[in-house]
Amino acid sequence: MTGHRILVVEDNERNLKLVRDILSFAGYEVIAARSGEQGVDLAREQRPDLVLMDLQLPAMDGVEALRVLRDDPDTRPIPVVAVTAFAMKDDRDRALRAGFDGYLEKPINVRAFPELVRGFLHSKEDPA
Numbered sequence: 001m002t003g004h005r006i007l008v009v010e011d012n013e014r015n016l017k018l019v020r021d022i023l024s025f026a027g028y029e030v031i032a033a034r035s036g037e038q039g040v041d042l043a044r045e046q047r048p049d050l051v052l053m054d055l056q057l058p059a060m061d062g063v064e065a066l067r068v069l070r071d072d073p074d075t076r077p078i079p080v081v082a083v084t085a086f087a088m089k090d091d092r093d094r095a096l097r098a099g100f101d102g103y104l105e106k107p108i109n110v111r112a113f114p115e116l117v118r119g120f121l122h123s124k125e126d127p128a
């Protein structure tokens with residue numbers, strides 16, 4: 001275990017399983033939400049160290065869920081990274097404008113993913 005808890009918000013079961021497997025294998029504690037609403041609830045209850053947020057979610061999408069998390073002083077400090085489809089350049093631009101701490105691209109690169117995630121954890125903890 002790395003001691004870090006990561007919340008994955010993803011409505012696609014196959015993507016969710018892949019990300020969960022990769023992060024669990026890398027030693028992270030993984031919690032999963034399948035909607036924006038559930039993601040917000042779990043972030044408030046479980047205080048993850050990082051949220052990986054799919055942008056395309058039914059009902060409350062990733063941008064709206066980010067807004068709710070940033071409006072709440074309790075969840076505001078949690079870094080939130082958008083997970084966007086590689087082809088959707090508009091999504092990446094939208095994510096950065098919306099205030100996400102960064103983005104990761106789908107399809108997930110299994111070998112590179114843990115290192116990319118680690119970078120988002122460290123960027124908050126070690127500003128240097």
Ligand code: MN
Pocket residue numbers: 010011012054055056057
């Ligand atoms: Mn989705």
